[in-house]
Amino acid sequence: MSTFEAVIGLEVHVELLTATKLFCGCSTAFGATPNTQVCPFCLGLPGGGTPVLNKRAVEYALKTALALNCQISPEITFDRKNYFYADLPKGYQTTQHFQPLGKKGYLTINIKEETKRIGIHQVHIEEDAGKMVHMGDILSTPFSRVDFNRASVPLVEIVSEPDMHTPEEARLFLQKLRNTLLYIGVSDCKMEEGSLRCDANISLRPLGSKGLGVKTELKNMNSFRAVYRGIEHEIERQTRILQEGGEVTPQTRHWDEETGVTKAMRDKLVAESYRYFPDPTLPPLKISEEWQMEIRSSIPELPDSRYTRFIQDYNLPSYDADVLTASRELGDYYERALDTYREPKNLSNWIMSELLGLLNTHNMDIVDCKVKPHDLGNLLKLIDEGTISGRIAKTVFEEMFATGKKPEAIIKKKGLTQISDEGTLLKIVEEILADNPGSVEDYHSGKDRALGFLVGQVMKKTKGQANPQMVNELLREKLKK
């Protein structure tokens, strides 16, 4: 039985965060009543006017191309891709065919402790189509509705080189891409709302071969998990066909999340001709060096360099750096807290276990977190200064998380300050020893566990406010006697 290698390329469509559409003043807001964000132009009505290019969209696309290390075309054209479909109001899509904005870029992913570079074939601007609303399954729907609110919303399409070979690589690439786009703030990249959409081209070849096999295009993967599972399934399907001596049919396939299989949509036996030609209503646009410089300087630090910096400057393990740079907001949060509390690893531990833990439990994002970075820093300071114990700190933090109150206020209100007064503690220790003669005996007969029990009793009595270190020391001293 021969062994195959999968060759995977991704085509990613990303909606840009502009307030208005690519060529008209209609709003791009998500979730409006269908067909309320439309005008004669984006509805493709006869005489509906000429396109007025949204400069902000070009700016965002340029930012994207630069962040993905692309070469930028000095002059770009807008071209028409002509085809008929019910979601395409004008009967053509304005895209970039002849002179796309960016070419030959790359992104790196970290896989199995290694860094791998994935090529970006091109980055270009185009308009979105409307949205078909099917009644149930796409293949059996008796009729479909169309919502044109999305028609002409600005997109960038990012086409990768076929440099990926496993579903995991594809998922990592897509996550890195999403993260990068979120860092530069050009899109909200919400796969569930369709503002980030990913199609995959998948083919197999005998391991060691350099050629390319027959590919299928996989659509309708609406989450990272779906991308992973869809590609995994498609590789399995193609492997089975080839191992049985069959041939893969070039076709577009649809990932079905519920049944977990890919289904054939249409065959691609005849090369599609979209009759591309330059859009006669849009003149070529110059992308000047100055403009590129200006946009380049507006790009914030990207995940890769921040990751490296976190390891070098803060001495963080690569795992911590990876987690903390996974989103721009989390990285920003960490660094802002660090301004208050200068113990990078301690802070990282707290964020990764406590903060992310609570966010996860409540299914929240860091941007929704009520705890101000400065307040978290202060909380950790209070632990280090011995004002509260680590255990109390967790309780305080839970309240901070729920209410957004400052740690000092919570501690004061609830009287949670640590008891570090030797006289007070000694009195309690003596009481506990008197109440638990059995444990004292156990301790003296060599059972170290008994000490832990006695510490616990002191903590219980003080509602956790006793300074645990001091309690330990006092107990040992008393037990010696």
Add this chain to the structure above:
Amino acid sequence: MDLDFANLMAEQIAAAMKGKKISPAELGDTLFRRSTRAQKELNLFISFDQKHIAGEIKRIEQHLPDKNCSLLGVPLALADNIATDDQKTTCASRFMAAYQPPFTARVVSQLKENGALLIGKTNLEEFNLGCSGGSSFFNSVKNPWDLECSAGSGAAAAVASGLATLALASDTRGELRQAASYCGVLALKPTYGRISRKGLIDIASSLEQIGILGRCTSDLAIALQVLAVPEPDNPSTLQIEAPPYASLLEKPEENFKIAVPTCWNEASHLQDEVKNDFQEQLENLDKLGLEVNFVTLPHFKDASLVATMICAVEAFSNLSNMDGVRFGHRETGKHLQEMYIETRSRGFSSKLKKFITFGGLTSTPKYYDTFFRRGQKLRTLISRELESCLAENDLLLTPTTPFKAPSFAAPVSGKEFPDPAGYYTAAANLSGFPALSFPLFYEGRLPGNLQFIAPRKHEAALLQIASLLEKEFSSHRPKFALSLQEV
């Protein structure tokens, strides 16, 4: 009525309206009576009715106190591929026969705001595809000078018959000027972008421009002044203020240097009559003391073919929105694909279908380089040749069409490819340069024409030369093509 608007210039009509020498109500009645009669004779309208004319009269009465209305009460005809929100806009296509746009073209609003009175929407070839007849869902328009001949367009016929003082229609490869030539009226196709194209249902965006039809230069100047207002939110329009055309006409430039392309007499189907008239006019210009030079424009002769090819590719794409999903005609089908095919097969004329099929073929990857890309290169070449010629000369002069209004019985063009009517006119569309067609009248013969092309943005030069010639020819101004005065 003391004054018949048909004998008056736009300026005089506006003055008479302000001076209450013409009553709006009577004007409305007369226009409706004459339109009904003209429609019966010529088939020049697609939409016109008493109710709309009455509405227009009411609107104009409200304008009366406003002294700044330069077109107050001036009857206007509008080609039916320019959108109006109160009347259907059909583009003379079956597909669009019931289409009611939810908006009005900017040009229409501009003229109406200045008091113009919209009589109705005029007939044209389907989507303004040429002037040679056979594609309008509403049949051909008869020429007011000879009912056996084609008028080219309802807009030109409306002006020629004295019904409309002004008309707006579009010019893709020369349709506006060709129809003006057949009907003996003036036509001005301004520089591409000088007048807003908002609300024009264009078949070929890069070529097509709305132009003005009229009976005298001064009327064209007034209309152009109203229309040539920069549209800041539309980058496809010229962002420069227009010069004061009317005052430029008062002191016309008289030392024009005029170039004539040596290939002017190489047009196929060039009629002897047209050839002789043109030669005679060259002598006339000489007598007027104007300098006439013959120039070689090696690719001028290819303009019609190149424009046809580009027009077809753009038409294929521009008309792709006509799919029956959101508006217009719709046939039923078992599935989407079949619905498209049925709808478009029945919604379009066979002439248009052939044309867009040609455009679809020309833009397939197989023929893209051989035809379309080569056509684009030729377009650049033709524009450059014109530009350098017009750097040396003020105007380029040719006949407008190689032949006079073609008869229905023996049409000159229509089957040939490219349409021979576009031989002289297409270069101005390819280059975006302004052009003007000037009518010549002869006793007992169909009108002839001269075409002038000026450098980009130099509409003033076109109006000045027309004004100069107008004075020369004032003695042989003819009576109207159709006697509607008694109606």
